[in-house]
Amino acid sequence: MAVKNLPIVPSGDPGALVEAANYATWRIFRPVITESAKVNPIVTLYCPDGAITVDESGAEVNYKLCKGCGICAKESEGIQMVPEYTGPKGVF
């Protein structure tokens, strides 16, 4: 069989997971930037998911990528971990 007649193997675009990612359900706590000026840019290298960006306009968290590990809040000032679920507790 000629090569051109072979079936096409499904393949993904490089970085296809970035668009598809939604890690909101993984989170128990969510990082919230309280003081943008105080955020240490080193957290952009400490974040395992590349979810936080720090530039001239300030710091920003991409909540589609963030898994809520809390490294950024521990390593830098100006970031606070806020619980995702704030409803009634102790039902069970």
Place this chain on the structure above:
Amino acid sequence: MTIDFKNLPKQELFGQGNVGCKGCGAAIAGRQAMKVLGERTIITIPASCMATLGGNNTKTTWKTPFYHTLFECAPAISSGVRAALEIQGIKDVNVVSWGGDAGSADIGFQSLTGAAERQEHIIHVLYDNEMYMNTGGQTGSQTPLYAITSNGALGKKVHKKNMLAIMEAHGIDYVASANIAYPEDLMNKFKKAASKKGFSYIHILAPCHRGWGIKPEETIEVARKAVECGMWELFEVDEGKRTRTYEPSFIPVADYLKAQGRFKNLTAEQTAELQKSVNKYYGKGE
């Protein structure tokens, strides 16, 4: 810390949307390294957490070519990739094999030592989480003394194999140890390794919060403590010249060990013994 954040590449070649655990040390190591290695990089990965982190089926987090090799032959495949590039006259590509501690120090050791002996023009990275974390945290040769693992409830009885000394003994161009808590140091070492014409070996300590018994947010903190207490030395051997790249502040080793669940059964005598051996290594008396 004097990282030039303005000139740091904004592009995320690896890490965004990875399927690792939250607070994954391996993903942090990969992201920091890819900032330096850049787009013109080919990665080969043996079976490890890093292989699963990349995604599956048609979904991938890598934006560079990467090849999932068999467990024991990542450096051998990298050697082949380099040979193919050379024959085509392509010179600006970094070929990196990125193994875990099993894929480099245990199962993958024969191909690693072979590639090092041939002085292949590749970089081999060992990201060290000190256990076989991808299969559930079993004891390996990189597990430190007394650490509890999933198949060793009494703790490891023997020392960690000194991979850095083994690779140094190969007489390769560049050997370095790195740590995810010191990104500047890590990135400088990758920059140096990429400029070499022979084999480079970089050993990164990348804590795994599941195996080490720490909280996800403590990943960086514990990695930093490992360096500050002196149990993880940051150094490089650049064509035979050995330099320590970071002087630790020598906090007590108990601070590092007691922070981790895998050392919870450590007795006072064992801690004192480890402190003594660290002191002896740095020439600070008994």
